Amino acid sequence: MLKIIEENKKNEIIKYCFERFGLKQENLESYHWYEGSKNRIFIGPRKVNRINPESIGLCIFRLDKTPKPTTNFIQLFGKSIKKNYIILTKTETLKICKGEDLRNKIEIEPGFIALKYNDMSLGCAHWNGKVIKNQIPKSKFCNINFL
């Protein structure tokens, strides 16, 4: 069951998006925000009375101990992400799409990062200072033949 998100949670995510990815508030404020099961945060259209939805809009975050961006979020707002992203090589992109982690050394503060290939935003990963842990959902993993 989706409910309208509490304002403080929404502000927490907007603040995180700005601090972590340089994403401006105006990128996110035109949406209606909802909270679903398992702390999932959705942005979408207004809720319609009398309809019991399975989902509204797009799941963009999970609010556990810290906010965790989804791959949907990174792919949709990737063009507006100004920091804490890495540009992958062809080989790295193939690995990421297959679901593998990367063992690159990168100069980024540990936390969630955006993965890009050229101008294309591929998804989310977690950098713990040693490994770039793939956070793309298993259901999206595939062997890329055309890159």
Next chain:
Amino acid sequence: MQKFQTIREGIGKRYNSLVNNTKKFTKAINEPLKQTFRVNSIKGDKEEIIDQIRNYDSNLKKISWYDDAFETNLTNLGSSIQHFSGQIYIQELTSMVPPLIVSDLIKEKTVLDCCAAPGSKTTQMAEIMNNEGHIIANDARHGRIKSLRGNLDRLGITNTTVTLRDFNSFPNTEADVYFVDAPCSSEGTIRKKNVVARKWKLHDYERFSKLQKNLLKKACEMAPKGSTIIYSTCTFAPEENENVISQILDEENVFLKKININGLKLGNGITNWKENDYNKDVKKCARIWPHHNDTDAFFLARIEKC
């Protein structure tokens, strides 16, 4: 293989009397279709996406009647990085037509897609609407909702509410446009799916016709005055097409509007079939024949609520 051929012959024979060139029609339904796709501009610039895909297929063909649609000689664009990132959606050309009929109507409006999964038309509408306005995408089967949800996520669609409900019991909901892309015998996809050939049964027409009429009647009943209802199927069968529309015209306070898409050859609806005469207005419906545009077959009706 022989069995599939025989069923294709059966379809050919059943509808030969409806087409203007039986030779071309029979030839067309026996030829496989090329893979087609459309660009999702929500996820990137169209020209840049196409330039990248031309690196894999230099003979990429633009579809004359829809700027976002392309035909490729490749059979597995589903394993491209553009598909992974949601920049393209692999879709039959005929399936791209219903949203185009009302592309000028739906921006910033409310659209109710009654049988939405797997989301080809829903995601196309969302793109036309520039991810604004509101789409309510409903489907009756849980398994199909999963594929709908997956496609909405992959293409970055934010203006859609997904509901799981038998449309016959859907709460009355005001919208500007209703899409009834009804379950059908799917004969029109015979060029692509051998599964259609395996399942082709004559008695299906009656079953589907009843289901389709109920869905369309429900949409017509809940539609407010001045709204538009688009009915579509991917079958040749008049029992599931003109027959359904004719009954709705006789029973509901609606009228038909002629359909036109620049560059796409459309046939008229037929007014009689197997000793049944239909409401004369069904001529305004559109039939897409495989041999006219080198596509699947499709049927469309644009219904306006009085």
